[in-house]
Amino acid sequence: YSLILKVKTNLLFLLSALPDLFSYSPAVGDGSGTEFSTANEGRITGIRVWESNYYWGGFYISGFQLKYESNWTAVVGANGGNLMEMILNDKEAIIQISGKYYSGYIYELVFITNQWRFFKVGQSSGVSFNFYPTQKGNELRFLSGRQNGNGITSIGAHWAAIPGSAGKSDMETGSDEWIRSRGVETSR
Numbered sequence: 001y002s003l004i005l006k007v008k009t010n011l012l013f014l015l016s017a018l019p020d021l022f023s024y025s026p027a028v029g030d031g032s033g034t035e036f037s038t039a040n041e042g043r044i045t046g047i048r049v050w051e052s053n054y055y056w057g058g059f060y061i062s063g064f065q066l067k068y069e070s071n072w073t074a075v076v077g078a079n080g081g082n083l084m085e086m087i088l089n090d091k092e093a094i095i096q097i098s099g100k101y102y103s104g105y106i107y108e109l110v111f112i113t114n115q116w117r118f119f120k121v122g123q124s125s126g127v128s129f130n131f132y133p134t135q136k137g138n139e140l141r142f143l144s145g146r147q148n149g150n151g152i153t154s155i156g157a158h159w160a161a162i163p164g165s166a167g168k169s170d171m172e173t174g175s176d177e178w179i180r181s182r183g184v185e186t187s188r
Helices: 002-017 176-180
Strands: 022-029 034-037 044-053 059-068 082-087 094-102 105-113 118-122 127-131 139-147 152-160
Touching: 022 094, 022 105, 022 127, 022 139, 044 118, 044 139, 059 118, 059 139, 059 152, 082 118, 094 152, 105 152
Parallel strands: none
Antiparallel strands: 022 152, 034 139, 044 059, 044 082, 059 105, 094 105, 094 127, 094 139, 105 118, 139 152
C-alpha cells in the first residue's frame, strides 16, 4: 500500500508540474442567439470580417470566417456589409484580440499578430475588451460565442500551442506600450 501511495504522490507531483498548454479568454457581449465555434484542424492562416452599418450610423461586426491552412470555415453570423480580409504570413499567428461591444453586438475587433501586424475592423465604440493567451508560445486556435443571424453578439477566444508549429519560437505577446502606440486599448 505504501508503494502505491508513493507512486500516486509522485504522479500527482509530475502532473502538477506540467505547463498549462491551453487558455480561454471568456466571452464578452450580451450573448443572444445561437452558439458558434470555429474549432478546426491546423493553424489559422487568414481572417475575413464583415461589418454592417447600424441604423444610427455606427458599424458592428455582422460576421466572420477563419482560414485554417487552406480551408475557410463556414461564415459565422451574416456575410453582409463591408468585407475586410487579412491573410497571415508564414510563421505569423494571432497573439491578441481587442475590441469593443455595445447594445447587443460586437462593434470592433482588432487582431494582433506575433509579427506586429494588426487588423482592425468595425467602430471604436462601447465597452473595451482585451484577449490574450496566458502562456508564452500560445496562439489563437479558435473563437466561440453567439450570433443572432444579423451579427456577432458575444465572442471568446481559445489559445494553445501548436505542436511542431514552425512559428512557435517566434511567439511572444506584445508589450502594452507598443499596443497602445497603435491605438489599441489594453486592460492587462
